[in-house]
Amino acid sequence: MPELPEVETVRDGLARHVLGRRVEAVEVRRDSAVRRQAGAVPEFAGRLTGRTLSAAVRRGKFLWLLLDEPAVDGPIGVPGEALQAHLGMSGQLLVRGTATPPVEHPHLRARLHLGPTADAGPVVLDFVDQRTFGHLTVVDLVPTADGAPGGYGSAVAAVPEPVAHIARDLLDPALDRAVLVARLRARRTDLKRALLDQTLVSGIGNIYADEALWRARLHYARPTDSLSGAGVGAVLDAARDVMTEALRAGGTSFDALYVNVNGSSGYFDRSLAVYGQEGRPCGRCGAVVVREPFMNRSSFRCPRCQRRPRRSPERRTTAHPATRRT
DNA sequence: CCCGGATCCTGCTGGC
DNA sequence: TGCCAGCAGGATCCGG
Structure with missing residues (x-):
């Protein structure tokens, strides 16, 4: 993809x-x-x-x-x-x-x-x-x-x-990192959902989101507002790094659906740590990688390195009309 | 404004 | 062997 x-x-x-x-x-x-x-x-x-x-x-x-x-x-x-x-x-x-x-x-x-x-x-x-x-x-x-x-x-x-409404990506020199970190932490949602939101930061899809979360040892359902600025920075760095490495390798290819402009496939998929690796050992700790449904998609994670957070994001209650600004 | 679920689409795969 | 449900997941739309 x-x-x-x-x-x-x-x-x-x-x-x-x-x-x-x-x-x-x-x-x-x-x-x-x-x-x-x-x-x-x-x-x-x-x-x-x-x-x-x-x-x-x-x-x-x-x-x-x-x-x-x-x-x-x-x-x-x-x-x-x-x-x-x-x-x-x-x-x-x-x-x-x-x-x-x-x-x-x-x-x-x-x-x-x-x-x-x-x-x-x-x-x-x-x-x-x-x-x-x-x-x-x-x-x-x-x-x-x-x-x-x-x-x-x-x-x-x-x-x-x-x-115009699509955010800058992690390889863009004009990206304002501090603003991105603050916006992400201000969200009240799951971390992976935020990473996939192209109006917050663009370029990340299901594959690189899972890879970045694995590198940062974070669970996809981690509440964004429970993360420190350093924690957010770590997962953004991980996403930037994994995408940079994939770019050097010529892009990721699955089932021959993607080929580059000249028709040759990438090969970075051989380097994926968790995406599509259900049942195989985590390269870091050896625990068996699992696949779980999330956002009507599949999420892959190491159950030992990426522990489920204790609490889910508290559901935002509808703002009182008196406190709502126009 | 913010959040989250439904929806679009095609072809392959796996279970019975 | 044939059929059909399930799955893959980008962005966008809409309801709450």
């Missing part, structure tokens, strides 16, 4: 293979692939055709390609537009030269025909997505609230409008 390291691997591949290319033609093979697009397929293709891809940018699991040469008579003062992609659970972006006939993948959802660069011939960029949770959209950019670059891969201080 693509999380931050996998999406970054894709972003890097796109940066090396599609920038400076003009979109010559757009094929949408399945309309729902652009379901987030106002104006549906015609607007998607219309806003994309003829544009040049100028940067590949990522924030958390969101990915976008900046579009040069804005549409004629576009609104003044708008920072620009982007082709935004989210890979969902199973999305892939595959780049292929045109020397050989394009592969008609059964889960091909959209195909962009991209023109040549000074150095290389035209290519085809395929969006393939078996489980169809991913999508593509052409969107307007909005300025970042803090004036810092919108994400990794470009100095432009703007993000796609649908990404």
